[in-house]
Structure formats: C-alpha cells, structure tokens
Amino acid sequence: PFRNRSVEENLDLFKRMKGGEFPDGAKVLRAKIDMASGNLNMRDPVLYRILRAHHHRTGDKWCIYPMYDFAHGQSDSIEKITHSICTLEFEDHRPLYDWIIEKLEIYHPQQIEFARLNLGHTLLSKRKLLQLVKEEHVSGWDDPRMPTISGMRRRGYTPESIRDFCERIGVAKANSTVEMALLEYCLREDLNKRATRVMVVLRPLKLTIINYPEGQIEELTAENNPEDPDSGTRKILFCRELYIEQEDFME
Template sequence: WCIYPTYDFTHCLSDSIEGITHSVCTLEFENNRPLYDWILDELKVHHPQQIEFARLNLSHTIMSKRKLLELVEEGYVSGWDDPRMPTLSGLKRRGYTPESIRKFCDIIGVAKANSIVDMVQLENCVREELNKTTQRVMAVLRPLKVVIVNYPEDKVEELEAINNPEDASMGTRKVPFSRVLYIEQDDFLEEPPKKFFRLAPGREVRLRYAYYITCEDVIKDKKTGEVVELQCRYDPATRGGGSPDGRRVKGTLHWVSANHAFEAEVRLYDHLFTKRDSTDVEEGADYKSNLNPKSLETLTSCKVEPGLEGAAPGSRYQFERLGYFFVDTTDSSAKKLVFNRTVSLRDTRPAPGPPTQY
C-alpha cells in the first residue's frame, strides 16, 4: 500500500490556490511545517507562511468540539447556543457583545505555550462595556412583600430614576411607587449579623429613588414559619432618598411596586464545570464528572418594573444591585419575558491564580 498524506497536500495547496499569505495553525501542526514548505517549494507555487500558536483554553469550560458535541447529544446542555457553552452562539445568547469578545482577545494576545486563561478575564471585559452602555432597571428575583402601613392605599407616585449614571445622555425614566412593594428576600434578616446593613426589625433603610422606611412588624406563615410579609412605615420627608434632618442610613434597597410589576423568568448561569481545568479528573473518571450541577438556576416568579413590558429579545439591561441581563432571543415573548444573566455585577468567587501552563 502507498498511503499518501492527503491532509498535508490539501493544507498547503489549498492555501496556495486561495492566495493565503499567512496560514495560522495550532501547535500540533508545527511538525507538519517542513512538509508544508517542501511541497510548495518543489511545485514552485505561491508560498504562504505557516505560523503556529497555542490554543485558547478557558477555565471552567471545555473547548474540544468532540466533547462539546457529546454534551449536546447527551442532553447536558440544550444545544450549541446554550448560554453556558463557549461557542459564539452560546456567548451571544448569554448576552456577550462582539466588542467585549474582541477586547478579551486583545488582552490575552497570542502565545506559543499552552495555558488556561481564567474566565474572569472575559467576564470583566463584558462587565466594563455593559456598565457604560446598558440601561439600569429594577427587578426583584426572589420577592418578599412589603406593606407601607402609613402610605395611602389608593395613592401612586411616579418617581424619577436614572437610566445610566455613566451616561447622562440616556436620561431618566418614571417608576411607580405604591403602598405594597416587593423587595429581595435576601435584603431582610430577622436577626442580622453585625455587618448586615439592610432591612431588619426596627431598622431604617433607603428605598432607591424613593423614601426611608422602617420595619415595624414581621408576618410569618403559620405552618412553615417563613417570613411572607413585612409591615413598614415610611418618612414622607425623605422622598428622593435624602433626609432633611441629616440622618443617615447605611442600606439602600431596590424594589418594585406590586400592582405595577410584571412577572418574568430569570435564568442564572454559572460555570459549566466546577474545576478550573475541566479535564482534571481522577483515574478512570470522565470529564463529565466535573460538570457543575448548579450551572443553571431558573427563577419563574421574578418581578420587574413596568418599563420592561415588551422588552425586545436581544435587549440588555443592568438589574440594579444584581447584574447584567439579556432578553433571551429564543424563549422570551411579549407574554412571557425571559432574561438570561450575562454576568453578575462583580465576581464574588475566590480570586483566580495565574494562568496554568502545560
């Protein structure tokens, strides 16, 4: 048998025929370069230059097309555009912008040594851009009912909210304020630790763009003991978030008006794999043993401010105090809003180490 190295012929000749000037390959093709050069020299045809570089390997994910295909075909992800996937379609559906991906590539550059680049660098690129470009809105992911007992039942105020403090040209919007509100469950503790500055019994906090409120009573479910409602009192003199007598509060909470809010589904995405190097497994184990069982949390009873009614698929917002969110381009509709978390406001995970080289 005469077995001809068909790839080695195809690679260099197709590059030559197509007029390629620089053929950029990954490091495993470095050994093929002498043959690449020899064929073109012997045939005396246009000779591109082959250049090798290291693959881009991201932490907490996997870049192998074969392994990504396994995740899709075996149902570990919903498809190639699942927002947890490191594919361009997956990043797009999660809310990453072309500009943030290009900036990430500029920052990491091109290397000759194989290494793992931490996902935090990519997340920081999209955070920096979205901070400058996205409208701020208020959304409550895990609602806790708040009743302001001294606020008139039939009164509704339109309060002015800033769309983006980084860009004054984006202007302001009106948000409704009423007697019954929703705040985040995490923003209340019945027995707060020393450095907890949010709402607690007898404590006063500021509602963003609104008033100071003080928690006076806590209503619990009689069967489960779960806190289901807070009864609070507001100070009418503190409209806009300031106090005429100069008193200060340490906590500022976001909120939505219960009678005006829209319900939405919010999908909270995290790393696809628990380990920085997804292929780091014990002997006999499969890389899928490192899959993160908490890579997706779906919240179905979130409350968003009324200005988000009819938010177009592909729109991006900052949910104040929570993170950056993208209106899903596949599942969101006028009847059912679906938001994908692109990235949190800040990374609360342990600081990554230096790039891993191998």
C-alpha cells in the same frame, strides 16, 4: 526499502492505487526527502493512503486520500491564503509545508504558529464538543452552555466583549490557561456602558409603610444608565405599598 524505485514504476503503482486494485492500507505514496533528517516529519512522509471511505461531496468515487500535511499547503495556496495560522503542535510540520509548496512551484502562503486558547474549567476541543452534540447532551451548537460563538450569543455575550477579551489576552507562543472570570469581566465592562438599568423583585414580599399616607404616590427620577448621560431617565413610583425581596426581610 523502495526509495530507489523508478519513476515509471511508482507512477504505475500509484495509478493502480487510484484504480482500487489494492486493499485499504496495502500501499502508501511517500515523498522522497531525507531519512536522516532531525525532523521526523521530513523522513519520507506519507502523502497518500488507500482508504475506502464515503466522502460527503464526492461519494465513493475515490479510494485514495491525501494526508493532512500534503493537502494543507495546497488548500491554502488554492484559496490564496496569505497567512496560515496554526497551533504550536504544527511548528515541526512547517518545513514539510514549505517543502511541498516549493516543489509544486505554487503560490506560497506563510504558516505561523501560536498557542491555543485554554479557558479554565472549559472544554474547547471540537471533537469532544461534537460528541456532546451528537449524543444530545446539549440541544445543539448554540446551546447556551456551549463555548461557541452562537452559544455565547444566546447566553448574552456581546461581540464587543468577546473582541475586548481577545485583545486583552493577545497572541502568545507559550501555552497558558485564561480564567473565565476575565471573559465575564469584559462582558460586565461592556454592558456597564450600554445596558439600561432596571429593577426586578424575583421573590416578592409585600411591605406596607404604615406611617405613609394612603393613596399618595410620588414620582422619583432615576437614570437609565449612569455611565451614559444620553440614555435618559425614567420615572419610578413610590407609595404606601412596596415589594421587596424575601431574603431582604428579617424578623
């Protein structure tokens, strides 16, 4: 009902919004585009709203804040972003992204949409992960159980394995779910090429070879990594008394 207001009246109301004259939610600033557009985002979208919220940088200086669609393109333009990579739900927002930048006559980045990564049985929502951190269900963002880069680093994932995983799944326009087994496979492939082989007995059971000479010790040579000839070799001692895993013993 207010699409035909004069520019002067709109500027006056916006100045009063900025000055804190109106309560939260009482007024909004909308762009005058096309109420008959087939794209709901182009039907006179809201650009600014009144919200008295404390900001982590500006404190309580502002009581009006821009909507995401209004700020998105300008932020990208100011930072000289060449390609703004978004998930598929922003595809319908791209016409508004372009419209605002064109009307402001500022540097124009290109918005591109792609399908988000979904890992099977894995929570990737930043909002829900933040809840886990705030409620102290985990020790922090680098908790080994968290699907974050820092968490995966603590869990033993190498940068090369994560890059290999990303190259294998590629970028797509269709939403899909990737199984965690593929990520684990990429890690095994990377570690297989570089990791030094060692042996460990977690639950030792002493074994005595009664027909082996007492006091005799043999040195056996083992490769540090069969996949990497340059990794060298190591000596393994063999004698009358050995230790095996308890589960490997049978009466």
